[in-house]
Amino acid sequence: MNAPLIWIGIPLILSPFLWLPRRANVTAFLGGIIALFLALLAWFLPIDTPLRISATLSFKLADSFEILGRQIIISPADQPLLTLIYGLAALWFFGSSAAGVARRLVPIGMSIIALLVASLSVQPFLYAALIIQTAILIAIPLLSPPEKKPGRGIIRFLIYQTLAMPFLLFSGWLMAGVESNPGDLELLTQAATLLALGFAFLLAVFPLYTWIPLLMEEASPYAVGFILWLLPSIAFFFALGFLDRYAWLREFDQLPDVLRSAGILMIVTGGIWAAFQRHLGRMMGYATVFNIGFSLLALSLFQDYQLSAFFLFIVPQSLALLIWSLSLSVLTLREGSLLFKSRQGDIYRYPIIVLGLIFAHFSTLGLPLLAGFPPILAAWGGVAEKTLLSAFWVAVGVASLLTGAVRTLAVMVMSPEKENWTLNGSWLQNILIGVGIFFILLFGLFPQLMSPLLTKLPFAFSYLGG
Amino acid sequence: MDFPLLSWGATIFLFALTLSLLLTRDWRWILALLAAQYIATFWLTQIHWTISMAAVKLVTGWMSATILGITRSALDPKFATTPDDNAWPQGRFFRILSAMLIFLLVASTAPSIPKLLPGIGLPEVTGSLILMTMGLLMLGLTTQPLRVVIGLLTLLAGFEILYAAVENATLVAALLAVINLGLALVGSYLLLAGTEETGGAT
Numbered sequence: 001m002n003a004p005l006i007w008i009g010i011p012l013i014l015s016p017f018l019w020l021p022r023r024a025n026v027t028a029f030l031g032g033i034i035a036l037f038l039a040l041l042a043w044f045l046p047i048d049t050p051l052r053i054s055a056t057l058s059f060k061l062a063d064s065f066e067i068l069g070r071q072i073i074i075s076p077a078d079q080p081l082l083t084l085i086y087g088l089a090a091l092w093f094f095g096s097s098a099a100g101v102a103r104r105l106v107p108i109g110m111s112i113i114a115l116l117v118a119s120l121s122v123q124p125f126l127y128a129a130l131i132i133q134t135a136i137l138i139a140i141p142l143l144s145p146p147e148k149k150p151g152r153g154i155i156r157f158l159i160y161q162t163l164a165m166p167f168l169l170f171s172g173w174l175m176a177g178v179e180s181n182p183g184d185l186e187l188l189t190q191a192a193t194l195l196a197l198g199f200a201f202l203l204a205v206f207p208l209y210t211w212i213p214l215l216m217e218e219a220s221p222y223a224v225g226f227i228l229w230l231l232p233s234i235a236f237f238f239a240l241g242f243l244d245r246y247a248w249l250r251e252f253d254q255l256p257d258v259l260r261s262a263g264i265l266m267i268v269t270g271g272i273w274a275a276f277q278r279h280l281g282r283m284m285g286y287a288t289v290f291n292i293g294f295s296l297l298a299l300s301l302f303q304d305y306q307l308s309a310f311f312l313f314i315v316p317q318s319l320a321l322l323i324w325s326l327s328l329s330v331l332t333l334r335e336g337s338l339l340f341k342s343r344q345g346d347i348y349r350y351p352i353i354v355l356g357l358i359f360a361h362f363s364t365l366g367l368p369l370l371a372g373f374p375p376i377l378a379a380w381g382g383v384a385e386k387t388l389l390s391a392f393w394v395a396v397g398v399a400s401l402l403t404g405a406v407r408t409l410a411v412m413v414m415s416p417e418k419e420n421w422t423l424n425g426s427w428l429q430n431i432l433i434g435v436g437i438f439f440i441l442l443f444g445l446f447p448q449l450m451s452p453l454l455t456k457l458p459f460a461f462s463y464l465g466g
Numbered sequence: 467m468d469f470p471l472l473s474w475g476a477t478i479f480l481f482a483l484t485l486s487l488l489l490t491r492d493w494r495w496i497l498a499l500l501a502a503q504y505i506a507t508f509w510l511t512q513i514h515w516t517i518s519m520a521a522v523k524l525v526t527g528w529m530s531a532t533i534l535g536i537t538r539s540a541l542d543p544k545f546a547t548t549p550d551d552n553a554w555p556q557g558r559f560f561r562i563l564s565a566m567l568i569f570l571l572v573a574s575t576a577p578s579i580p581k582l583l584p585g586i587g588l589p590e591v592t593g594s595l596i597l598m599t600m601g602l603l604m605l606g607l608t609t610q611p612l613r614v615v616i617g618l619l620t621l622l623a624g625f626e627i628l629y630a631a632v633e634n635a636t637l638v639a640a641l642l643a644v645i646n647l648g649l650a651l652v653g654s655y656l657l658l659a660g661t662e663e664t665g666g667a668t
Contacts, residue, residue: 068637130641137648141655149660155609158652162618165645166598166625173632174582190582 003047003074004065004121007038007082011114018107028097031106035090035113042082047074071123077465080456081237082117088318089113092226095322098429099222099329101142108142109226111135116234125241126172129165132202132234136161139227143219153214160201160208161231167198175246182248192252195242202235205296206265209289213273216281221332224281225325228288229318236295236310237460243302244461250303259300260383264393266293271365271400275407280331280338280357283404284324287364290401291317294379297394301382307458307465309378314457315450316363316371316443323436324360327353330429340407345415349424354412356433361408363440365401371443473513473589476506480593484600484620485565489558493538493612500616501531507597507623510590514630519639523626526643530619530650537654538612541661561607568599579628586631597624615653619646 014034021027050060064073074082093109096102112135119131136158144154171194178188200208215224243250270289277283295317298309330353331346332338347354359370366376376398384391423430443449458465483503490496504527512520572595579591601621604613626642 068640069635070637127635127637127641130638130645133645134641134648137645137652140652144656144659146655146659150611150656152609154656155611155614159605159614159618162622162649166622166629169625169629169633173629187582 001059002062002065004072004118006041006045006061007074007086008072008114008118008121009065011035011038011110011117015107015111015114018110019103024097024100024102027106028093028095028102031093031096031102031110032090034110035086035093039083039086039090042079042086047076047079049076070127072118072121073123074117074121077459077462078121080453081120081460084314084453084457085113085117085233088229088315088322091319091322092229095326095432096222098426098432099220099326100333101220101223101329104142104145105223105226108138109230112138112142112230116230119234120237120241124172125238125245126169128238128241129168129172129198132231132238133162133165135234136231139231142223143215143227145219148218151214151218153211153216153218156211157215160204160211164198164201167194167201171195171198172242175242175249178248179246188248188252192249195249196258199235199239200262203232203239203292203296204289205262205292206269206289209266209270209292212288213277213282213285216285217279221281221284221325221328221338225284225321225328228285229321232288232292232295233314233318236299239299240307240310240461240464244464247463250463256300256303256386259296260386260390263293263296263298263300264390264397266290266296267397268293268393268400271397271404274404275400277404278340280328280340280343280408283361283408284321284328286404287324287361287401288321290397291321291364293397294376297383298375298379301379301386302464304385305378305382307461308454309375309382311454311457312375312378312447312450315453316375316440319371319436319439319443320360320363323356323433323440324364326429326436327357327360327433330425330433331357334424340411344411345413345419347412348415348419348421351421351423352430352433352437353425356437358405358409358412359437359440361401361405363444365398365405369441369444371440371447373444374447470587470589473510473587473593476509477589477593477596480506480510481569481596484596485562487616487620488561488565488600488604488607494535496612496616497531497535497538500534500619501528503597503620503623504528504531506593507627510593510627511630513587513590514585515634515639519634519636520630522639522643523623523646526646527619527623530646533647533650534612534615534653534657537657541657564603565600568603569596572596572599583628583631586628590627590631594624594627597621597627599624611653611656615649615656618649622646622649 018027018031047061048063050058052058063075064071093106096105115131115135119128122128122131144150171191174187174191178191204212266289270286270293274283274286295313298313301309328338363370363372366372380391380394383394483499487496487499504524508520508524511523572592576588576592576595580586580588598621601617601624604617604620608614
């Protein structure tokens, strides 16, 4: 038995079987339980350490698996990362039935997660670009339902994500050359440029994020939310792999400036576009752009704070995205349109669902006492220590997203005629969103609750982790 | 096996094929041209890879063309185009002019690449750049799923020629084959999506 078989093989094998249950609730429950089980295994089961079962029997989980002459290695240092990925995936799977996409999201999502875990574990790690591309292709049926003609968003998603792969593979090859010949400045510049282009496509860095708001209009908000949680997270871990492996890249003087500039551009443009949206889905799309911007900003601080600022963002951002997309999916399922003019006065009809939407929005922009506040404060403070101008632009982005949140709130409470309070939506939908709001508040009030996981996550990266 | 004359022949063949791909509107011709494109790709790849590994590209390419062909042939013509596709430049003169500009760009850039990638010849670089740039042009001119996927396959074929010169791992060949087939399947899925009343699994 080996670790890749458990965390890559089992979910890949099980994913087709998750199409079998006829009821969406069963699919969602099974997917959630499997992901939760894999998360718990990742937390408790030691890799590469003999476990004594009885006096004569012992068991050791090997860390590697060979395929076509290459290895897939899951080391003990990767276990907290696996716990995080499968733990958060379990939450997405449990919520998928309430969002009405369980029968597509759970089987496809399970195989995407398995492939993305494989991408983080393959050696040489450069091949990850190929596995990520495979996962992107599998994501297409999730984002474009069979009963609907594909729109421009899905086509752009496919094109932009596919374009990332050649750049990343070539940059990786050039980087190996830079490593053996560090004095060659021309080669170094070429490698860095190709790498930047590859990640710009993969992470949808400005101006390559046009597919996000388009997709938010075309597809189920929950399915898009799942992809917007998973793909950037894995792309960031992949980027950390590059940083961890190549010393010259870590010590590249311009790297923090480039990351900071890209992050600020994302925060400002994402925030400003969000402020002018009249469609709740597009608003969430731009908020995701804002999220990616903050992750880039936190990553730009790696020379001073290592990865602590970056990892601080993962749970709050994922939680807010989950609640936000679930709320939007419920509104889409029950009301159809997410346009402002159609959603006036919804707080009287869907109080908990609209509260979920508002809390997630405010948490994303870092309102005090909500889960997003501690990481945003940390990254913002770190940037302010470097340059005040950057901190000012971050403020512009945050204020713009706040404008979007206030506009959403105004639309939700504004009703053309007097309405009575009613609690619409199923019990499951209301309970899940209610629990989500509770956790947004809990992690805002007690951010230290995340520390057992957060302190172990950086060890997956031997140099960056400190 | 490296016969420079044949390699240059394959490169010129690729330019003619991609230009025809850009100008042709009949899907049968488009898929035949795509399949022919993989013969030249195979020839340029086998310079750096073994014949058997390069043959994987040929077979995968033909399989991709077949998958797309089978799907397209089963499709009702009224579903074949997207309504807003007429907004994109359609004129042949425009397309020929764009292709010529691309050819000039490739001709001026190609000689500098062999310095970056030691061991690679000018015909492979030229063929690869022609495929990549023409693929990008195709992507910029349409939103039709079939043409978009053909654009992506063309772009990837160009990349694979160049990458074959620097990487010859079996796993890479296998994964690239999976991606090519995956793109064809995604293309088929997108062609079929929304064409009939489906159950719509939720």
